[in-house]
Amino acid sequence: MNVTLILLILLLLLLSSTPISIALGMTVLTFLVLFSSFALDTVDIVSQRLFTGLESFAIMAVPFFVLSGTLLTEGGIAARIIRFALALVGWMRGGLAMAAILACAFFATISGSSPATVVAIGSIMLPAMVKHGYPKRFAVGVIATSGSLGILIPPSIVMIIYAVSTSESAGKLFMAGVVPGFLLAGVLMLVTYVTARVKNFPTMPRASAREVWVSFKEAFWGLMLVVIVMGGIYGGIFTPTEAAAVAAVYSFIAAVCIYRGLKVRDMPKVLLSAANTSAMLLYIITNAILFSFLLTSEQIPQVLSQWVVDQQLSPWMFLLAVNVALLVAGQFMEPSSIILILAPLLLPIAKSLGIDPIHLGVIMTVNMEIGMIHPPVGLNLFVASHIARMGMTEVSIACLPWVFVLLAYLALVTYVPAISLWLPGLLYS
């Protein structure tokens, strides 16, 4: 009864185009006013929670990673990474497209966001591909899709949000994303290679060993970031949040002193833009925490979890249902909101069915990737349509074949837990 009511209020608010954060907060407020004998004291909890909900050092990795991503995107590192990727795979059939995918995978190791990856790599590689005679649609599809690697390959803002909302270890989750992330990059490259053979896309001249070495040296300082972040977290030198702060400072040095894409006087603009995004994310997080507080105090996760157990769903059926639900949700909301709302609901069920929380996190992340290249709210589509100066509809059509590739990959990741769990199991046993 209460479940239906809460979800109904939320749905109505969401459909009226109210910002998701406000809709979440209003649902809690409405519910409290209607159903707890309306006393100001009970409602006081709301304003208090809006502060205490954020009082966690783990959450603060989000603004730090956003800042470091902003610095790197504007700092001129993308061009170096692309040069290195081109030197490695540019000579193959469809080499430019394959290099774009590889560059996205590399860039994903230093950025925690997918749209950022699309912007950084796409704004260089998309015009280049079109110039070399690739069909524009194919080029846009490749960029928007491989940009989504940004949230699967660590560091990842989406994974941090999952870790925060489920109290799982962000470090473990990062490790769990490594193999699925690079495997997906491999799958995308394979699909591209086959398409390129069939359609006879152009190749680039083979890069000399010297060029490979020189371009590696150029990209080295950027790629070091992932070594610092992952090595630091795994080696126990710092927590994920501290790693994010170190990454931000490192990106500043790389962008201003090494690659010189930014000047110190650009910093206010960069800081403001990073603050804008992180404040938006933190605002959704606060309200989602408020919302899940309401869910918990109404015992809704327990009720749902009991219901699922009573249905005697087998784990694979549950995972299928989870994937369908997430894909549907991905049509309407952006990743952080979905994870914040659904992860606390799904996790207790998953646990009672013996599904590893880390594995569930990876499944959710891959789902979010699909949502990002699927209309109507796929963020990557917006960004790609902006870069390519194509309409949203055309970009969506361009991405459609890739949606099926990702769906197949999702099935693989869902039903072969070892892909996600092997590396963290090895490192954290």
Place this chain on the structure above:
Amino acid sequence: MGRIFNRVLDRLEEWLIASFMAAATFIIFAAVLHRQSSAIPWLWDYTGALNFSWAQELCIYLFIWMAKFGAAYGVRTGIHIGVDVVVNAAGPRLKRVLVVLALALGAFFTAVIAFMGARWVWFIHGTGQVSPDLEWPMWVVYLCIPLGSALMCYRFLQVMARFVKTGVLPVPSHGSAAEEGA
């Protein structure tokens, strides 16, 4: 007069959130450096005198303040996205009504939070509670809720007034990809 007030408010808002961001980054970086260098014996004379145990708390407070005021700035830049499937499918008149309704809801919610936040601050003021590490009065720390929320409410009303007058909404520089300032 009103125009000057708005200008000053805009700049103050931007300056505040950018500085909070920079300060938090610097503090955590310094704290990490300090902890690592404390392990080096010959540096101990210098590092031993410093104490960074308050760094995490300050970082959290800085970011919460940034989040509350940044959320208000976000209304101005149109970064708080909602589900716009229905709105986009609706005719121009219904669309107008829905957009105004959504903005009004935003203004209402933030006004309620500002009011309740103020009550909460007043209550904490009475208890004389201080923060665990920095020992700052908590009511000052909590002030960001009523202040930030009131500013956010003001921004919603501003955006609504402009929409009613001109039909223009702030457009984020493409989705949350504004994220990386693209």
